[in-house]
Amino acid sequence: MRTQVGIVGAGPAGLLLSHLLHLRGIDSVVLELRDRDYCERRVRAGVLEQGTVDVLTAAGVGDRMRREGLPHHGIELRYGGAAHRIAFEELVPGRSITVYGQQEVVKDLIAARLAAGGKILFDVPDVKPHDLTGSPYLTFGGETLECDVIAGCDGFHGVTRAAVPPGELTTFERDYPFAWLGVLARVRPSAEELIYARTPRGFALHSMRSPEISRFYLQVPKDEREDAWPDERIWSELAARLETVPGFRLETGPVIEKSITPMRSFVTEPMRYGNLYLAGDAAHIVPPTGAKGLNLAVADVTVLTDALAQWYETGSSAGLDAYSATCLRRVWRAQHFSWWMTNLLHTFADEDPYGERLQTAYLDYVTSSTAAATTLAENYVGMVW
Incomplete structure (x- = not known):
């Protein structure tokens, strides 16, 4: 098989990347270890930032989110026997969050990709990336997928980051x-x-x-x-x-x-090795206190889509060369916020x-x-x- 972008992982990052690339006229194939039912039923995050809501809406996959999602204009901090509301509508006018389960986002994206003729291969065994600094390709179950670039959207325990030679990436961790x-x-x-x-x-x-x-x-x-x-x-x-x-x-x-x-907190730098681009949990993990994991994944693939579109349309690699630095600026801000919220609200033994x-x-x-x-x-x- 041959495609332009080989995507490993059918979570929100991989599926949204595939759909955004489709909207820009770029072909992709998504490879997923698990079956479709597992992907659509796995309960994870549920808080969508304003920017995430805007991206999903602009991509044409936000109809059910707007019907069934729960917009929130504040949160409550409860401690010392008292409740204190942080009022988004007063502090950051025009911006809010929407509560909508990650599994629902995945369902919407799978439906959109299949309706558009997108190729998602579920239950794919033994995915392995090859030749990351040359002409990359993916092997799986006796098949080969040739591609221009590989997007590693396969989570913290995935195979893509593990395929990078030792010493090429620096990791930062806190448990x-x-x-x-x-x-x-x-x-x-x-x-x-x-x-x-x-x-x-x-x-x-x-x-x-x-x-x-x-x-x-x-x-x-x-x-x-x-x-x-x-x-x-x-x-x-x-x-x-x-x-x-x-x-x-x-x-x-x-x-x-x-x-x-x-x-845990985890960041790998850079988020690129040769023609492999890491996105979402494959590149960074945040404690869920700040509700940033899914939103960072959406931001990553939005940046990557623009960079790939620039490359295919003009031949310029400027966006791809800047991909890691662009994403990491947001990642480290989210890391700090998540660390801050975690330390502020938890009891330490x-x-x-x-x-x-x-x-x-x-x-x-x-x-x-x-x-x-x-x-x-x-x-x-x-x-x-």
Whole structure:
């Protein structure tokens, strides 16, 4: 087989890249290890920045998002027995977030690509990139896909970054001493907006996916196991961490899914090696506290699409040469914001009273200062670049 851009990974990054390239007249083939059902059902992120919403809308894949997504114009910080709203509409007028599950974005993109005749190969075994500094190609299951460039959109554990020779990439990492227990429940949300709760028992997040489905997260020990959390314990702990302000009561219902997510920060530099371009989780990971992972992937492939279109249309490699530096500027801003939110809201096992007082002092500053609240708001809805 032959195509212009060989894309590894049928997550949001790979699928959106394929669709954006199609809109610019550039051919691509997407190779995915998992089956279609797995890709469309895997529950991950759900907060879309304003820029992500704009990209999906402009690409013609935002109709269902606009019908079913939940626009939010603020979030709540809950600590010390009080609730404090960060009002996006006042602090960053005209910009907001939309709650719409990553799996729904994937469904929309798969449908759009197939309707346009796009080629997505699911259940593809043994994908391997070759000749990254020459004439690249991908092998899989006895087949060969020749291409001009390869886009590595296959996540943190994927094969593309691992194909780069040792010493060619520099990595920056930080692991956190706790994890998140993610819970999806068939119950109507107990609040209209996201609640970030800091308590002596640990962090909790109240979110949602629809008017009937709620999403929750609990800070748990790093080595925690899912089977240590039966439904009764989940609801009891959520209530203990969220029912800390007068009048708030947590709605409960059947737990649909639960999983443990490690908390880590990771960046690889550069995001390019020869004719391989890394995007999304293949190049960087952020702790989910700042809701940046999916949004960074969308930003990466938007930059890569423009660079590839420039190259194919004019022969100029300026955009491709600048791809890594352009993306990393946004990546490191998101890394800092995610690190900041994580340290601000979580309980650390070895934290002394001094550190706890510092967290409280900064939360007081964020919730009382317009300047500090604006910094949080503009980072949360997505910086304009």
